[in-house]
Amino acid sequence: MFALVDCNNFYASCERAFNPALRKHPVIVLSNNDGCIIARSEEAKALGIQMGSPEFKCRRLLQKHNVTVFSSNYALYGDMSSRVMTTLAALAPDIEIYSIDEAFLDMSGFTRFDLNDYALMMRKTVRMHTGIPVSVGIAPTKTLAKIANRIAKKNLDYHGVCVLKTSEEIKNALLQTKVEDIWGIGRQWSKLLQAKGIMTAADFADAPSSWVRKYLHIVGARIQAELNGKSCLQMELVRPAKQTICTSRSFGRNVTTEEELQQAVATFASKCAVKLRRENSLASMLTVFIATSPFDDSGHRYWGTRTASLPSATQDSITILKAAQTMLAGIFRDGNTYKKAGVIVSGIVPKESRNTTLSLFPEEESVLHEREDKLMVVMDSINQRYGRGAVRMASENSECWKPHQERLSPRYTTKWCDILEVRL
């Protein structure tokens, strides 16, 4: 048996945990740049505010109903997430952290427990330790656990917990789940399935498997098997190293000069290098892109991108930054109004592989690598001790392009000065 524990309206719940006056009150959280709505409390959902819609299009509705609006505060959400996960980890032998607000727990050893009671206890414990409400779904496969979780969340009389164990319970759950609400079935596949008359998860589970295999490929076939109780997706206890790492942002205002873009790209490149080092990985390829607004209908849209191999796999900020700057020069076009840029590192290998990769100039390279490594270790440890950005590359600068964040809440759990501010 698998349990899926999912935080309810996670970002909105984090904001509320430190602001009890907002209980029962509509709350939403915006994406970076205060652009789109990415989290809504139940009250906000009830007002008909749609997930993903641009804030400026709902502004009147938000004002009319006195909705409390927050910029996204990832320092807070990340820290609250790790508190939730730490609590959950103590409640089951194995945990797989699936996303910032979800985790699968291995419940296979719980045969002598009443799973419903246990799930209620988990829910209460997380609430007590963190202030975050969660829902728990338990079933014989991960896909069914997702369905159980959804049912627990939607039906108030379940008290946030749903266990699917018997074949009747499972059948019932599949009948009340629409095909587009199955985990792994997105927009395109829903359309295809509905056109075939497959409307519910029960229909999908019963569909001819050869047809599913042909049109939804191996991924769809796996989902179907999982719905029929055959577990195909196992617990992933160690997170595999990332295969690509991307840092990109939309700009808070229009950016037109190459110099401003250089500062943005430098910032993104060194952020990618930091992420690489955190993963203990090296990247061998680098992509830089710059773009004008995708909503610009004046005919001046531009999407410039370039990918290149690095001379050798690296995690060195300086090497990556220099390469990114050179590539930017190749795609910059004067006269455009840029709204977004980003850096992607790929061709990622574990750092240990450096010792086994043959080099044309092994002595020179190893001296160089040693020097780079030392410098980066020093840089990272200073930043860890004195705060992000205590030392950085001189070309990094976020003044001109930094995103809007006008309604940021305090970093209640991670920043002394913000905590003091709350007290005062």
Next chain:
DNA sequence: TCTGGGGTCCTAGGACCC
């Protein structure tokens, strides 16, 4: 005026190898 950011997996097709 204002529209997010970061990932994964799979398939098909082309280029190339012997």
Next chain:
DNA sequence: TCTGGGGTCCTAGGACCC
């Protein structure tokens, strides 16, 4: 006039997730 069989690697594109 006839034209095999078995591979690998890489990339682009399409689907999906949070």
